[in-house]
Amino acid sequence: MAERVVIQAAPRTVLGKKVAQLRRNGRLPANVYGRGINSQAVDIDAREFARTIKSAGLRAMIQLSVEGESSPRYVILRGLARKGGTGDPIHVDFFQVDPNIPIQANVPLRLTGEAPAVRDLAGTLLPGLDVIAVRCKPLDIPDAITVDLGVLNSFDVSLTVGDIAVPGDVEVLTDPAVVIATVNAPRIRVAAH
Template sequence: MKRYSLKVEKRTELGKAVKKLRREGVIPANIYGKDIKSQAVQVTLKDFMQVYVEAGETGLVDVKLGKDTIPVLIHNVHTNYKENVLHADLFKVNLKEKVKTMVPLEFTGESKAVVDKIGLLMYIVSEVEVEAFPTDLPENISVDVAHLANIDEQITVGDLKRPEGVEILSDAAQVVAKIGELISKEAQEQAAEEAAAAEAAAAESAETVEGEAVEPKEGEETPSEGEQKGSAEPVTEEKAPEEKQEG
């Protein structure tokens, strides 16, 4: 496994003062680990990026701090919305102890389903968690997708070829890549039109006009005022006959 070298210096600027460092092309970093007290350090952005683009977060880096050489993994690289690096953590490792970290997947080959225009290749995950000694950590794990030829064919974590000395911790049933249905442009447009028509119909049926009278159907009469709905004639009260008094 290739090892990288990175020269850093002790850092005295803390808190908001690190903004001055960034303006000078220097980024703040921290060295930390199980058996080391956290140390504030700084490194030029140029030197850091030269190492980081190759080592990533799985490459073993020998940090040179004064007369000391500290083996680390680069962790937690913070960037701003412009993707400029703001800060990085340097995790000291024990070369005799296994570590857990995320390793990126590298997809190779061209899916037969894509070549034959049968389906669409979908990438579900881009990295997996592994455990290994620092010197055994791979830069990536290769995934060959050339054999995927039909709809719903897939590759899972359990199908990945495990590098020697590396244990993959991610769920073996997790889908890594699969072939989905190929939807034509015409089908997409038709689906959009149908959805729009259904939405318009639903809105029309739900619309009500407040205060509008209901039109009677042909042959029906509209009840006049004073009539009770459902009665043919108005209801009248009959008076009882008066009793004749004898006198």
Template structure:
């Protein structure tokens, strides 16, 4: 299925683009091979459908002024809260020249190590930098994580199955996925009382056998007896 969208020249600029969006159209710009930068507009709903299918890697046909241009969606500016697209860049490409783009990774399957150990799947990177002709650029690259059978297993870039004529630019030793061991919560340490300390405190307040007096009491009593004599 061909991915295509119809565009029209755009005269609205600046704050007038806000009014353009209210009418269901999306401001955009097209530039690239043999194409001067030109302000255009596309139907917002049509772009949403196109972007879900093409992303920022697949080739699309841009119909403009009766001509069909081969392009990719280079950039999408979005509203920070609603995430609705605000502006789009289309890059016209040379079909005979290779290009480099970031292709997203899609992780599939369940790692057996997660169920066996209670660990967590870690995926440090979410895309690969690849080089290919525009028409052969993959939309995404699938990563099967069912080979992660224990905590020693891991997947690297070199382990991936890459389509023919697609050249990976990311380092082959780059880690893609592994299962981390479960976190063990440390119990709070209980301070142990040294043997003998508790007894020493008890002796201080212990009752004395009848007839025994403290050193101070004995001295005072003795002094009184000497005076009396």
């Protein structure tokens, strides 16, 4: 299950070009929107946001506590505008989800272990996929799915999406035939005499 991340937010009344003053004060303008709800302008602490995203990642489920609201909102990061395209964040879009309704998400694959065909037969590991699409309730989205390379014991074996184990409440949407990893045989060099 994905790590629960909490971010504090305050309702925002400053809009348009005046948000530059917010940024100078260390606040990051953001919007929260979702199906069946009105978009709400909020602002969050820029440093707290940067720390949270660095530790939890861009795919984390976020519990957004908006000042003055009795219960938190469950949101995912839907948009992130950065200064100059790659600099510091200047605006965030959060998509509010219902924790009881399944959504589609991309989950990274974490390759672990050692492939016997690499270790014993001097092959080269060829990873083919690094994320898979899943469908589950937002609070059940795994932060990563671990894939053991131990089954790759020859050059004829491929590790596919259908071979991986996921928690029972997670449905894999990626085609089970898609290859996650294989091992290529070493190239043999014949020295000229």
